[in-house]
Amino acid sequence: RKEVEQDPGPFNVPEGATVAFNCTYSNSASQSFFWYRQDCRKEPKLLMSVYSSGNEDGRFTAQLNRASQYISLLIRDSKLSDSATYLCVVKMVLMEYGNKLVFGAGTILRVKS
Amino acid sequence: DTEVTQTPKHLVMGMTNKKSLKCEQHMGHRAMYWYKQKAKKPPELMFVYSYEKLSINESVPSRFSPECPNSSLLNLHLHALQPEDSALYLCASSQVTGNEQYFGPGTRLTVT
Numbered sequence: 001r002k003e004v005e006q007d008p009g010p011f012n013v014p015e016g017a018t019v020a021f022n023c024t025y026s027n028s029a030s031q032s033f034f035w036y037r038q039d040c041r042k043e044p045k046l047l048m049s050v051y052s053s054g055n056e057d058g059r060f061t062a063q064l065n066r067a068s069q070y071i072s073l074l075i076r077d078s079k080l081s082d083s084a085t086y087l088c089v090v091k092m093v094l095m096e097y098g099n100k101l102v103f104g105a106g107t108i109l110r111v112k113s
Numbered sequence: 114d115t116e117v118t119q120t121p122k123h124l125v126m127g128m129t130n131k132k133s134l135k136c137e138q139h140m141g142h143r144a145m146y147w148y149k150q151k152a153k154k155p156p157e158l159m160f161v162y163s164y165e166k167l168s169i170n171e172s173v174p175s176r177f178s179p180e181c182p183n184s185s186l187l188n189l190h191l192h193a194l195q196p197e198d199s200a201l202y203l204c205a206s207s208q209v210t211g212n213e214q215y216f217g218p219g220t221r222l223t224v225t
Contacts, residue, residue, distance in 0.1 A: 034213055043203055043216040044156065087155060091211045098144075098168050099211030103155035 001026050003102045004090050010108035017078045021107045023088030024070045032091035033064055035073050037084040038106065044087055047073075078111045085109075116140075117217035119204050125223045128194060134220045136187040136204030144210045145187040147179060148203040150219075156203055162187060163210050194224045 006023045013019050025033075033050035048055065050062040050071050061074040071088055088104035117138045126132050136145065144163050148156035160179045161169035167179065176198075178190040187204055201221050205214040 046213050
């Protein structure tokens with residue numbers, strides 16, 4: 001089983017739509033979670049951290065369900081500029097080596113006018 | 114300022130060349146990373162430096178050699194690469210390992 005799994009999509013949605021992505025992780029000891037977005041041929045950019053209580057930043061809402069080991073990202077009122085690949089990222093603790101982030105394969109979102 | 118800079122932006126090298134990629138951050142971060150990314154794939158971790166010491170090497174071939182001269186700089190020395198090493202090489206930094214990472218724009222490497 002992959003450490004972080006995402007539906008690759010693509011999700012094709014009209015402008016103004018609400019779209020949700022889910023991500024599951026295998027290590028129940030994981031503690032920190034993030035969503036990144038990556039535009040074509042650009043570097044990943046941090047979209048938001050995901051907190052246990054859930055968090056919202058404008059049109060974006062992230063939720064964490066520890067019992068089911070999944071993270072979600074909800075985008076409301078989609079804009080053309082939201083078209084990108086969304087990467088789910090989980091912190092893995094390596095006891096003797098420190099920590100590293102594990103990236104999911106990404107979910108492609110295409111917003112169309 | 115959450116800027117990580119990388120040079121060069123593009124690099125074309127032959128299989129017998131030696132070249133270096135450079136990365137710099139001035140955010141006071143103590144963890145720095147090298148990733149390799151192929152088209153339509155997520156970034157793949159290569160090396161982690163924590164407090165200027167190599168803490169993780171993800172079984173990367175020895176033709177890739179990282180170096181951390183100081184807390185702001187990270188280099189990746191390349192020697193005798195193969196065409197399959199062509200990819201986008203991303204540098205990232207974070208306050209400490211496991212925190213959110215900030216990526217540089219990457220170096221697009223082509224090995225001929």
